[in-house]
Amino acid sequence: MSSASASPVNTTRQPRPGEVNGKDYHFVTREEMQKEIDAGGFIEHAQFSGNLYGTSKAAIQAVQAQNQICILDIDMQGVKNIKKTDLNPIYISIQAPSIEVLEKRLRERQTETEESLQKRLNAASIDMELSKEPGLFDLIIINDDLEKAYNQLKNTLAEEIQKAQGAKKS
Structure with a gap:
């Protein structure tokens, strides 16, 4: 069983000790995140504790192109948003x-x-x-x-x- 080592999730929160940019999350500025949200670059996005989180369409497509399993760690808002898409996870x-x-x-x-x-x-x-x-x-x-x-x-x-x-x- 293989899985992706890169995270498909962007966030505006600061990294916790031991977290690696690009692996755990893609840590971005609020401005970068908002620009990507406005461009429709996420299959879902939400705000939690004042920070934005979003699952990148491009990152999921990259994982799928490698025939790997894409595991998303999302909150209930994310679950309900993905249920509205044509994805069938x-x-x-x-x-x-x-x-x-x-x-x-x-x-x-x-x-x-x-x-x-x-x-x-x-x-x-x-x-x-x-x-x-x-x-x-x-x-x-x-x-x-x-x-x-x-x-x-x-x-x-x-x-x-x-x-x-x-x-x-x-």
Whole structure:
């Protein structure tokens, strides 16, 4: 199973320690981002915590041209926006077992201010509730055991690859 090593997502937020421009995100100025939004360069875009995020059409096309899997890490706004396109992806929600566990994990990472932590927890709580909407997600993985969650994701993607390869042969 191969996947792209470059990110198809642009953001106006500052990189966190260890994040690499072009790999984790494409870190751009607000002006660059707005220009690309106005030009219709994103399949979806949203604002979160004062920062813009957008999934680049060109980057997704580049991944597809290499016959690789493009995995998007998007919020609920993004999911609903992509549902309006002609793309036909599988929708998987990977969630912490609870908001309390998520808060503990975020605090241990020490990458958030108290204000951004509260915004993330609030958004996650809303997203967890919205994810219960029938038909929104093909699969919900509860990440209470990393190895188990990873295997669930890996097996689901392997099944999708098999289906896609079978469809190409027909």
